Amino acid sequence: MTTTPFPSGTILGYPRIGPRRELKQAVEAFWAGSITAAELEQRAAELRAATRGRLAALGLGREDAAIPESFSFYDQVLDAAVTVGAVPSRFGHLVAEDGSLDLAGYFTLARGAGDNLPLEMTKWFDSNYHYLVPEIGPETEFRLAGDRLVREFEEAKAAGYLTRPVIVGPVTFLLLAKASDEAPAGFEPLSRLDDLLPVYAELLARLHAAGATWVQLDEPALVNESIPVSRPEQLTALAEAYRVLGAETNRPALFVAAPYGALGDALPVLAASAVEAIGLDLVRGTLPSGLDPETAAALATKTVVAGVIDGHNIWRGDLAAALDVATAVTALSPTVSVSSSTSLLHLPHDAREETKLGQLGNWLAFADQKVGQIVTVAEGLRGGRAAVSAELDAAAAALAERLAAPGVRDAAVRERAAALSAADYDRGDYAERVAAQEAAIDLPLLPTTTIGSFPQTSDIRRARARLNSGVLSSTEYEALMKEEIGRVIALQEQIGLDVLVHGEPERNDMVQYFAENLDGFAVTEHGWVQSYGSRCTRPSLLWGDVSRPAPITLDWAVYAQSLTAKPVKGMLTGPVTILAWSFVRDDQPLGETATQLALALRDEIAELEGAGIGIIQVDEPALRELLPLKRADHAAYLDWSVDSFRLATAGVRPETQIHTHLCYSEFGEVIDAIGRLDADVTSVEAARSRMEIVDDIASSGFDHGIGPGVYDIHSPRVPGVAEMTQLLERALQAVPGRRLWVNPDCGLKTRGYQETVESLQNMLGATRAVRATTH
Ligand SMILES: CN1c2c(nc(N)[nH]c2=O)NC[C@@H]1CNc1ccc(C(=O)N[C@@H](CCC(=O)N[C@@H](CCC(=O)N[C@@H](CCC(=O)O)C(=O)O)C(=O)O)C(=O)O)cc1
Numbered sequence: 001m002t003t004t005p006f007p008s009g010t011i012l013g014y015p016r017i018g019p020r021r022e023l024k025q026a027v028e029a030f031w032a033g034s035i036t037a038a039e040l041e042q043r044a045a046e047l048r049a050a051t052r053g054r055l056a057a058l059g060l061g062r063e064d065a066a067i068p069e070s071f072s073f074y075d076q077v078l079d080a081a082v083t084v085g086a087v088p089s090r091f092g093h094l095v096a097e098d099g100s101l102d103l104a105g106y107f108t109l110a111r112g113a114g115d116n117l118p119l120e121m122t123k124w125f126d127s128n129y130h131y132l133v134p135e136i137g138p139e140t141e142f143r144l145a146g147d148r149l150v151r152e153f154e155e156a157k158a159a160g161y162l163t164r165p166v167i168v169g170p171v172t173f174l175l176l177a178k179a180s181d182e183a184p185a186g187f188e189p190l191s192r193l194d195d196l197l198p199v200y201a202e203l204l205a206r207l208h209a210a211g212a213t214w215v216q217l218d219e220p221a222l223v224n225e226s227i228p229v230s231r232p233e234q235l236t237a238l239a240e241a242y243r244v245l246g247a248e249t250n251r252p253a254l255f256v257a258a259p260y261g262a263l264g265d266a267l268p269v270l271a272a273s274a275v276e277a278i279g280l281d282l283v284r285g286t287l288p289s290g291l292d293p294e295t296a297a298a299l300a301t302k303t304v305v306a307g308v309i310d311g312h313n314i315w316r317g318d319l320a321a322a323l324d325v326a327t328a329v330t331a332l333s334p335t336v337s338v339s340s341s342t343s344l345l346h347l348p349h350d351a352r353e354e355t356k357l358g359q360l361g362n363w364l365a366f367a368d369q370k371v372g373q374i375v376t377v378a379e380g381l382r383g384g385r386a387a388v389s390a391e392l393d394a395a396a397a398a399l400a401e402r403l404a405a406p407g408v409r410d411a412a413v414r415e416r417a418a419a420l421s422a423a424d425y426d427r428g429d430y431a432e433r434v435a436a437q438e439a440a441i442d443l444p445l446l447p448t449t450t451i452g453s454f455p456q457t458s459d460i461r462r463a464r465a466r467l468n469s470g471v472l473s474s475t476e477y478e479a480l481m482k483e484e485i486g487r488v489i490a491l492q493e494q495i496g497l498d499v500l501v502h503g504e505p506e507r508n509d510m511v512q513y514f515a516e517n518l519d520g521f522a523v524t525e526h527g528w529v530q531s532y533g534s535r536c537t538r539p540s541l542l543w544g545d546v547s548r549p550a551p552i553t554l555d556w557a558v559y560a561q562s563l564t565a566k567p568v569k570g571m572l573t574g575p576v577t578i579l580a581w582s583f584v585r586d587d588q589p590l591g592e593t594a595t596q597l598a599l600a601l602r603d604e605i606a607e608l609e610g611a612g613i614g615i616i617q618v619d620e621p622a623l624r625e626l627l628p629l630k631r632a633d634h635a636a637y638l639d640w641s642v643d644s645f646r647l648a649t650a651g652v653r654p655e656t657q658i659h660t661h662l663c664y665s666e667f668g669e670v671i672d673a674i675g676r677l678d679a680d681v682t683s684v685e686a687a688r689s690r691m692e693i694v695d696d697i698a699s700s701g702f703d704h705g706i707g708p709g710v711y712d713i714h715s716p717r718v719p720g721v722a723e724m725t726q727l728l729e730r731a732l733q734a735v736p737g738r739r740l741w742v743n744p745d746c747g748l749k750t751r752g753y754q755e756t757v758e759s760l761q762n763m764l765g766a767t768r769a770v771r772a773t774t775h
């Protein structure tokens with residue numbers, strides 16, 4: 001095998017949603033039946049072509065294999081699953097004779113159909129991207145069932161680009177998978193590695209035959225210490241995988257990337273393997289040091305792909321420092337390439353599209369600007385610092401301007417944070433609170449509620465778009481939102497829910513909405529980032545000290561409460577989640593910013609309470625997401641994150657009931673922290689994992705109110721009464737009835753009204769059935 005040199009600069013992946021969310025629109029049009037599969041394929045091909053053209057224009061076109069082929073219609077882990085034929089048996093009827101799935105079948109795995117639940121969705125490392133969890137068992141028949149990656153490479157080649165196909169590596173694929181329904185207890189997907197590797201080998205051979213010189217295999221699971229497979233087993237699997245794949249003669253050169261952290265003891269294993277290039281995340285991880293002589297010698301024979309440009313944040317940052325790190329990497333190997341630390345999937349496309357950010361615009365680098373930075377650092381590495389001094393100086397000046405800008409440090413905010421004491425974090429005795437709340441709030445056994453949002457209809461979104469473009473006045477907009485709140489309250493009364501919500505129609509997003517109303521944040525016009533499938537967010541830019549210039553949710557909550565005698569929950573997003581889903585400042589520890597946010601929310605909560613709102617929910621779905629990938633960092637993170645929630649909520653009277661809500665994650669590792677939040681009631685996603693979480697919570701000693709979700713809100717499927725009755729009965733085995741709440745897994749904003757109403761009616765049906773047999 002002859003190896004073409006690895007390009008001097010590259011990125012690990014590029015946003016695939018499109019600068020104006022073209023992919024979202026095309027995919028949703030296909031789902032709605034308004035375009036055909038062929039039209040969807042055509043639009044996706046146009047988007048890929050535009051991406052290649054853009055990346056070439058930004059400087060990645062000069063060298064072969066510099067442009068990654070990292071497109072996906074929905075999710076890269078799902079892509080890997082369908083490529084290797086890992087389709088769960090409940091979807092077997094969708095699979096063609098040759099093992100392939102058509103586009104409709106592919107989306108069915110992601111979205112479910114009829115009684116067939118979709119694949120579970122969960123966080124992708126510590127990002128706000130979500131992947132679909134493959135299901136693997138002894139029955140999974142691996143075979144090369146999808147050739148999309150080969151076809152996309154060929155499509156690029158026909159257009160004159162020799163790109164670098166990207167796929168999730170075999171070890172990460174199995175480490176992220178869960179045991180299938182058919183698998184016996186204790187089954188580990190990783191045990192199927194030997195059966196999976198020939199399929200990867202065949203794929204590599206196909207790519208080689210098509211002319212690919214390099215292939216990127218993403219192995220981020222190796223940097224994550226939370227994977228429930230022992231480290232020795234992981235390392236053995238890694239060695240085996242790249243021994244087998246490396247031994248193939250008909251293959252492209254292998255580039256194994258390990259974004260999101262340091263490889264640690266996996267680095268010697270990869271260095272000893274036959275892979276030709278190794279990618280290190282040098283933003284989250286540090287330059288490996290103290291390597292044993294064999295590892296050092298082996299590494300020196302490979303290309304080290306230095307991930308020195310942050311793929312996870314939007315700051316233009318210190319480019320000279322990035323060049324310094326890249327230069328230091330030359331001590332590991334004479335062949336160094338410059339890259340992003342992670343895929344640029346987590347970034348919006350282009351900061352130049354933002355015209356309303358003023359001076360802030362000069363401090364930013366979105367995906368396209370990061371590519372430019374990589375090209376600059378690669379040039380600096382080749383030609384010396386002087387060759388790029390103008391770019392380095394401009395970045396340094398922007399950084400200095402940013403750090404000294406008014407608003408970055410606000411004396412009043414800092415003084416308030418400095419004056420806090422232990423009492424500010426403590427709500428007092430739980431039993432006393434329970435008694436006070438029972439006296440103050442009239443609730444039946446198994447109280448029913450929802451998580452906050454009701455469907456964000458196109459009428460609501462259109463109204464907001466018209467407000468933003470000046471077609472609607474704010475008075476007209478408010479009147480429309482109040483009408484919507486009125487409808488949502490009436491609907492909930494009709495369905496028979498016990499604790500109502502106002503439905504959040506006025507919120508474009510549960511984080512962006514707060515960011516728009518807090519000082520210290522800016523928001524973008526076009527800064528869309530994929531969160532899962534076709535769903536996107538525009539993460540806010542947190543650039544300065546945070547404070548609350550005026551009440552945010554108060555009027556809406558008070559209005560909603562004025563329409564009903566039932567309690568209406570106040571609804572806020574918690575400090576950790578606001579941080580997790582924004583692009584945060586990098587000039588101070590996150591914990592300090594969390595305190596500032598908590599103080600702003602504390603004031604909002606005090607005002608809600610003062611206005612008669614007796615139940616207030618503070619959502620923290622991202623509590624687990626920010627958990628560091630390294631165990632050594634867990635305790636410090638959990639301390640500041642739990643403290644920020646407590647600081648936000650501890651100012652209320654005992655009779656005010658504080659709720660929180662968690663979703664989109666596996667919560668096993670943060671169960672103790674959930675208890676330490678000391679919320680009176682915690683609703684938690686549970687339906688997709690069939691209530692497994694309830695046992696974990698109960699056995700952790702958690703003794704507050706709990707609402708395990710009884711139905712999955714990610715799919716349009718309407719759950720039946722019997723199914724939810726069973727889940728409630730299952731929950732009651734672990735939690736006493738007086739502490740159990742009944743609610744869906746999460747908010748209903750992504751759902752349509754018809755399925756929402758039917759599902760909630762069935763949820764009430766199940767609750768009545770269970771109430772009749774529970775004492
Ligand atoms: C709960 N989750 C959230 C996460 N992160 C967030 N920041 N927010 C979340 O809610 N992470 C974990 C989970 C799962 N993730 C998501 C992410 C995104 C959505 C979602 O529904 N996104 C919407 C966009 C929401 C939004 O910003 N809406 C705006 C703009 C709407 C819009 O597209 N307007 C059109 C014009 C409208 C028209 O004329 O019809 C336009 O601008 O072109 C708003 O409402 O104003 C999405 O559609 O992707 C859910 C879960």
Ligand SMILES: N[C@@H](CCS)C(=O)O
Pocket residue numbers: 451452453510571619621661663746747748749
């Ligand atoms: N209150 C929010 C929480 C989502 S995690 C909602 O209902 O959409």
Ligand SMILES: [Zn+2]
Pocket residue numbers: 451621661662663664745746747
């Ligand atoms: Zn949720």
